[in-house]
Amino acid sequence: MLSETVKTLVVTLALVPALATAIPLVRKTDWWIRLFDFPRLQVAVIGVAALAIYPWVFEYSVVDYTVLTAAFAATLWQLHWILPYTPLAKKQVMTARKTVPQERVRLLVANVLTPNRRAPDLLHLIEKADPDVVLTLESDAWWEQQLTALEPRYPYCLKCPLNNLYGMHLYSRLELVDPEIRYLVEKDIPSMHAELVLRSGHRLELHCLHPVPPSPTQNETSAERDAELLIVGRAVGQGNRSVIVTGDLNDVAWSRTTRLFRKISGLLDPRIGRGLFSTFHAEYPFLRWPLDHLFHSDDFTLVSIRRLPYFGSDHFPILIELQHEPRAEPHQQAPSADAEDRRRMHEKINAVAHTPL
Secondary structure (H helix, E strand, O other), rough: OHHHHHHHHHHHHHHHHHHHHHHHHHOOOOOOHHHHHHOOOHHHHHHHHHHHHHHHHHOHHHHHHHHHHHHHHHHHHHHHHHHHOOOOOOOOOOOOOOOOOOHHEEEEEEOOOOOOOHHHHHHHHHHOOOOOOOEEEOHHHHHHHHHHOOOOOOOOOEEEEEOOOOOOOEOOOOOOEEEEEEOOOOOOEEEEHHHHHEEOOOOEEEEEEEOOEEEEOOOOOOOOHHHHHHHHHHHHHOOOEEEEEEEEOOOOOOOHHHHHHHHHHHEEOOOOOOOOOOOOOOOOOOOOOOOEEEEOOOEEEEEEEEEOOOOOOOOOEEEEEEEHHHHHHOOOOOOOOOOOHEEEEEEEHHHOOOOOO
């Protein structure tokens, strides 16, 4: 009886990665399907564990061969999605070699978690990291009051305090030109857009986003999130300017939507070839994936990227420093979109009512 129970548990464990791999292959936007885009690393770990244990219960039956093959294929498939975000892959963004301070910009992105009251901890992290730009997400009126301590050092501000978990505040010591708050898809979900002027005088487009995730308690599908990302991606891709897009995108770096966004926009991901830099969930190490992102045009190189310590939120802050370096453009391969990618983009954008960017 014990051996049969053990065999059943091992078979069940081996079937988990197979099922978790098959579900997101369905190209539907329902939350319970898109949910499986997130835990690819976790599913791969379960798959490896199942493959390690299965030989102990293997009985050379058709069922065993089938289950073992399915678990092996599923694990490889999951690793395929994750591999680019490890040091085993080629870096998509070059590391800055020369120090040119006037061409650099350091950004800190932090989802504060609205009910979190450890504002002094975040302010300490900001002081220590000394970023040029601070973006907070989920910041309401209480958080806005706490963040006024930043204003003497960050005179350029854009504030949108909300109590719906989608407030947003932008603080910059570099000049913000024509900053504006837009509601691209949903009337109560803001995004921020501005020109940012580097110390050298070079201007870049800055887009700050925090779309709603697909979930049973918020949006039942990913349609609104996908559309907002692609509206910005389309606008960015139509120009030929320096660009940074950042924020809590409520999507993982390897999802089909984020990959489509990068193709449409032509932006680079500095994590490729370096690491996951998972920012959510800060309190549950095994349930952790990269939700907070920064993408940029190919005229930037990377100075540094690191995840900052816990400050009471369910997200870790992330700190990224870039250097404007146009000479790097020919050496950095920006992703590009084909006709099928553009068809999918138009389909997703047209699926929801939206405001052009």
